[in-house]
Amino acid sequence: DTGVSQDPRHKITKRGQNVTFRCDPISEHNRLYWYRQTLGQGPEFLTYFQNEAQLEKSRLLSDRFSAERPKGSFSTLEIQRTEQGDSAMYLCASSLQGPNEKLFFGSGTQLSVL
Amino acid sequence: GESVGLHLPTLSVQEGDNSIINCAYSNSASDYFIWYKQESGKGPQFIIDIRSNMDKRQGQRVTVLLNKTVKHLSLQIAATQPGDSAVYFCAENMRGNEKLTFGTGTRLTIIP
Numbered sequence: 001d002t003g004v005s006q007d008p009r010h011k012i013t014k015r016g017q018n019v020t021f022r023c024d025p026i027s028e029h030n031r032l033y034w035y036r037q038t039l040g041q042g043p044e045f046l047t048y049f050q051n052e053a054q055l056e057k058s059r060l061l062s063d064r065f066s067a068e069r070p071k072g073s074f075s076t077l078e079i080q081r082t083e084q085g086d087s088a089m090y091l092c093a094s095s096l097q098g099p100n101e102k103l104f105f106g107s108g109t110q111l112s113v114l
Numbered sequence: 115g116e117s118v119g120l121h122l123p124t125l126s127v128q129e130g131d132n133s134i135i136n137c138a139y140s141n142s143a144s145d146y147f148i149w150y151k152q153e154s155g156k157g158p159q160f161i162i163d164i165r166s167n168m169d170k171r172q173g174q175r176v177t178v179l180l181n182k183t184v185k186h187l188s189l190q191i192a193a194t195q196p197g198d199s200a201v202y203f204c205a206e207n208m209r210g211n212e213k214l215t216f217g218t219g220t221r222l223t224i225i226p
Contacts (some may be wrong), residue, residue: 004157035215042203042216043158056212091157100146100207103214105157 003027004106006092012112020078021109025036025094032075033103034059034067035091043091043105049075082113126223127194135220136189137204144206148214149178149189151200158203161189191222199224 010102013019025032030051046065047057051072058082061067064082069075078088089108095101127133139147145166150158164171164178164187171178177190187204201221205214 006157031212040218042205043214044216044218050210051129060215093157098212100209102160102163103148104160105150107155107157110155 004092004094004104006090006106006109008109009107010110010112012113012114015082017082018078018080018109019082019111020076021090021092021111023077023092023106024073025075025092026096026104027073029094029096029104030072031095031098032069033093033095034075034077035093035105037089037091037108038087046077063080079111082111084113087111087113124221124223126169126225128225129196130193131200133191133194133222135189135191135202135204135222137217139185139187139204139206141206141208141215142182142185143208145209146207147153147178147180147187148205148207150203150205150216151198152203152219161202167199185221194222194224196224196226198222206226 005024007022007033033048034046039042045058046061047067049069052069064080067077089110093103093105095103147162149161151161152158162173162176162178164180175192179188201219202218203219205216
């Protein structure tokens with residue numbers, strides 16, 4: 001058990017609907033990351049927070065995606081007007097000192113857009 | 115852009131044998147490398163890491179080798195067990211960069 005919790009584990013939605021995922025990192029970790037993984041591929045970086053500040057966003061993160069970490073603890077990732085191409089595993093990870101140290105991943109939220 | 119790639123997409127090994135999973139990276143500025151194991155329906159699980167100032171690092175039943183000359187990384191798993199069956203990813207990071215770049219992955223199957 002890595003200590004990073006994600007909810008829900010699975011989400012099935014219809015195209016055009018909004019979805020929100022939650023991540024609870026390891027409590028003492030101040031860095032939190034979101035990655036996306038499609039079948040047969042490695043995870044791809046989406047965005048990261050240091051405490052409550054969102055410091056970097058990938059070009060993969062279109063304007064339909066928004067992430068927050070309001071109190072520097074848990075984080076949410078919202079996708080508006082979902083598209084079938086958004087179907088993927090959304091992974092959250094946390095770290096004490098950044099990706100040059102160990103990055104601990106949660107079990108992910110599997111999103112299926114019908 | 116920079117990429118991390120794997121030589122083989124699948125690998126089957128007899129239980130008890132040793133396995134070697136290879137990875138090539140292209141960013142010569144990368145200074146930190148990590149191997150992750152991912153089982154079906156789970157997130158990546160940290161296995162072992164190595165910094166660019168090292169050539170070899172050993173863990174429990176695992177060894178990572180880094181050859182900076184040819185930009186090659188390998189993961190050796192000794193005395194494989196059924197629980198080692200999973201997809202293995204290498205990932206790399208450059209100091210000052212906040213993201214890990216992952217390869218596509220190698221599926222390791224342990225044959226009983």
